[in-house]
Structures are given as C-alpha cells and as structure tokens.
Amino acid sequence: MxxxxxxxxxxxxxxxxxxxxxxxxxxxxxxxxxxxxxxxxxxxxxxxxxxxxxxxxxxxxxxxxxxxxxxxxxxxxxxxxxxxxxxxxxxxxxxxxxxxxxxxxxxxxxxxxxxxxxxxxxxxxxxxxxxxxxxxxxxxxxxxxxxxxxxxxxxxxxxxxxxxxxxxxxxxxxxxxxxxxxxxxxxxxxxxxxxxxxxxxxxxxxxxxxxxxxxxxxxxxxIKIPVIIPKNIELSYKIEIEKFIASKAYLDIDLNKNGFYESVNIPKGHISPFLKQVYGKNFNSFINELRLIYAAKELRREELIYTIDDLSFICGFRSRASFYRNFIVVFGCSPHQYRANQLKITP
Known part of the structure; x- marks a missing residue:
C-alpha cells in the first residue's frame, strides 16, 4: 500500500x-x-x-x-x-x-x-x-x-x-x-x-x-540573482565609501555610475548589492541623500554663502525643481521653510 x-x-x-x-x-x-x-x-x-x-x-x-x-x-x-x-x-x-x-x-x-x-x-x-x-x-x-x-x-x-x-x-x-x-x-x-x-x-x-x-x-x-557581500569584504567597502564621502565627490553635477565606480575601489558587480545591503538604497537614492544632507548643513549656517536656488546646483542637482522635490521628500518641507525653522530654534 x-x-x-x-x-x-x-x-x-x-x-x-x-x-x-x-x-x-x-x-x-x-x-x-x-x-x-x-x-x-x-x-x-x-x-x-x-x-x-x-x-x-x-x-x-x-x-x-x-x-x-x-x-x-x-x-x-x-x-x-x-x-x-x-x-x-x-x-x-x-x-x-x-x-x-x-x-x-x-x-x-x-x-x-x-x-x-x-x-x-x-x-x-x-x-x-x-x-x-x-x-x-x-x-x-x-x-x-x-x-x-x-x-x-x-x-x-x-x-x-x-x-x-x-x-x-x-x-x-x-x-x-x-x-x-x-x-x-x-x-x-x-x-x-x-x-x-x-x-x-x-x-x-x-x-x-x-x-x-x-x-x-x-x-x-x-528575478535577479542576489549577491551577498561577506562581512569582512563589507567592512573594506565601507571604508572606500567613507573616503568618497569625505572627498565630497558626490557634489559633482556630472557624477554618474561610471564615475562613481572609478571613485571607489569596489568591483562593479558589487556596488548595487552593497548599497542595497548596507544602506538600503540604490545608487541614485544614495547619492541624492548625500547631496541633501550637505544642502541641509549649508542651510543651517547663520550666514548662507549661496542663494538657495544656487545651492541646488552646488549640491549636484541639475535643476531647482529636482532639488526642491527631493528635499521635500526627505525633510518634509521646502529648503526655505527648513532654513527658517532652523534659525528659529537656534539660540
């Protein structure tokens, strides 16, 4: 049976x-x-x-x-x-x-x-x-x-x-x-x-x-074959990313994936999986976040070196509209409102 x-x-x-x-x-x-x-x-x-x-x-x-x-x-x-x-x-x-x-x-x-x-x-x-x-x-x-x-x-x-x-x-x-x-x-x-x-x-x-x-x-x-980055290799890649951030190369308005590959000592096939695995972002989201963090830092200055409209290009965005749209998504307000709010709470 x-x-x-x-x-x-x-x-x-x-x-x-x-x-x-x-x-x-x-x-x-x-x-x-x-x-x-x-x-x-x-x-x-x-x-x-x-x-x-x-x-x-x-x-x-x-x-x-x-x-x-x-x-x-x-x-x-x-x-x-x-x-x-x-x-x-x-x-x-x-x-x-x-x-x-x-x-x-x-x-x-x-x-x-x-x-x-x-x-x-x-x-x-x-x-x-x-x-x-x-x-x-x-x-x-x-x-x-x-x-x-x-x-x-x-x-x-x-x-x-x-x-x-x-x-x-x-x-x-x-x-x-x-x-x-x-x-x-x-x-x-x-x-x-x-x-x-x-x-x-x-x-x-x-x-x-x-x-x-x-x-x-x-x-x-x-479906895509996922790439798992081992912990020991992940640490070395993080060091390369920190060097990239310290150099402020992300502010280059002409930065693209190929330029990013040349700036960091990470194999091409590992870039996207590493950013997804460690930062939870793809290449564009990762670079945009770095640019917005830099913009927010500049907006918190008491004396703003650039106009807010000029800041969009200084930070690497190709248009004012793109800068404002991404800024609102991340910070929940426009750059003008963000600066005004920060100046109010500054002692």
Missing part, C-alpha cells in the same frame, strides 16, 4: 510539474525541466508496470542507476533557467555511465548478480545522494551569491531550504544501509521513490524561476 501511494505521489508531482511548465500563457515554459520531468515520469510509470505485471523482473528496474542523474538534472534545469549551456557534459554524466557499466556487468554475470546486488544498489544510491547534495550546494551558491561565492552567506539564506532537504536524503540513505535486509525489494523500491520525490520538489520549484543573467526578452517573470 505504501509503495502504491509513493508511486501516486511521484507520478502526480511529475505530471504537475509538466503542467506548470507547459503554461505558455504564464510564460513559464522551461524545455529542460520538461525533459527531466518527462524522463522521470516515464521511468516511474515503467517501474510501476513492471511491479504489477512482471514482478520477477522488478530487480532489473530497481537497480538501473537512474538516480545517478538526479544531481546533474538539478543543475541542468538551473542552467536552463539562466539560459546557459551545460559545459563539461561528459564529466557530469560520468558517474552515471560508471554505474551503468556496473549494472550491465551485474546483469550479465550471474555470480555478481546474486552476491553483490545489495552492495551495488546501496552504493549507487548513496553516491547519488552525495552527488545531489554537491549539486544543490553549487546551485544554491550560484543562486544566492551570484559571482561572489560565499558558503556562509548561502547557508544563512537557504538554511530552511535546500541544505536540510539534501541532508535528509543522506540520512535516509544511511538508515537504509543500517536497516535494509539483503534482497528486500520493497525497501529498495521505497527508498528509490522517496529519493525521487525529494529531488523532484526543488526541480519543479527551480524550473518556474526565470533568472536574469543578461538575457534579452521578456522580463515579466524574471
């Missing part, structure tokens, strides 16, 4: 994933996910037919090392979400071909088939579990850290997701080794189905993401 229920769950999840990825109207079509899901569904259905109609050949279906492809399938779908091609394909599928060679040898050579099938099955699935954990970590690092790979940042961001799921697979594998009796086909099959279901869940979730990676086209369902 449990085996039948697991088959139903596996088939249902595969069909659900295929349905979601065929929703053209939602722009969720993911060809690589469909390949993985169709292959997985076909394998599960064939296994169920063998279980019902040809149980004497069940061991041949169970021992086929399809699980050695689960980890690389995860990476395959993830790269598809980024629009990237798979590199070093031969290296990625080498464990599968090695396990496949062992499978054919075992099927053709009767002494091995009767004496080491238990060790072969358990070994292949533990290897598959380790491979999946490795690929899950690699995908998680890429997804959460972008070009800045940081294991601590990944663990912090995904502690409720992929890592517990991956280690669950390994724990189940260890329990199978401890508790499974040699020749217990039901336990073999149950473990394989649980492994397939556990890996199928993140693949379906991942297949529905359209991750921005310099790809042209529709961006309505696109």
């Amino acid at each position: 449990l085996i039948s229920n697991l088959y139903i769950v596996a088939v249902g999840l595969s069909a659900y994933g295929i349905f979601l990825n065929l929703r053209y109207d939602k722009k969720r079509f993911n060809r690589r996910a469909l390949i993985v899901l169709f292959c997985g569904l076909l394998h599960i259905l064939m296994g169920y037919i063998i279980l019902i109609r040809y149980p004497q050949f069940l061991y041949q279906s169970i021992f086929f090392p399809i699980s050695a492809l689960y980890g690389v399938s995860f990476l395959f779908v993830f790269n598809g979400s980024l629009g990237l091609r798979m590199t070093r394909k031969g290296l990625h599928i080498l464990p599968f071909f090695m396990a496949l060679a062992g499978y054919f040898i075992m099927m053709l050579y009767a002494p091995w088939r009767y004496h080491i099938y238990h060790e072969y099955y358990i070994g292949v699935h533990i290897l598959s579990s380790i491979l999946f954990i490795t690929y899950a970590l690699a995908v998680g690092l890429r997804f959460h850290s972008g070009p800045n790979y940081d294991l601590k940042g990944f663990i912090k961001a995904e502690k409720k997701g992929l890592i517990p799921l991956s280690f669950l697979v390994l724990v189940v594998g260890i329990l199978v080794i401890i508790r499974t009796r040699s020749g217990d086909m039901e336990t073999y099959l149950m473990f394989h189905l649980i492994l397939y279901i556990v890996i199928l869940l993140p693949i379906i979730k991942l297949s529905l993401l359209k991750i921005k990676s310099g790809i042209k086209g529709d961006t309505s369902s696109v």
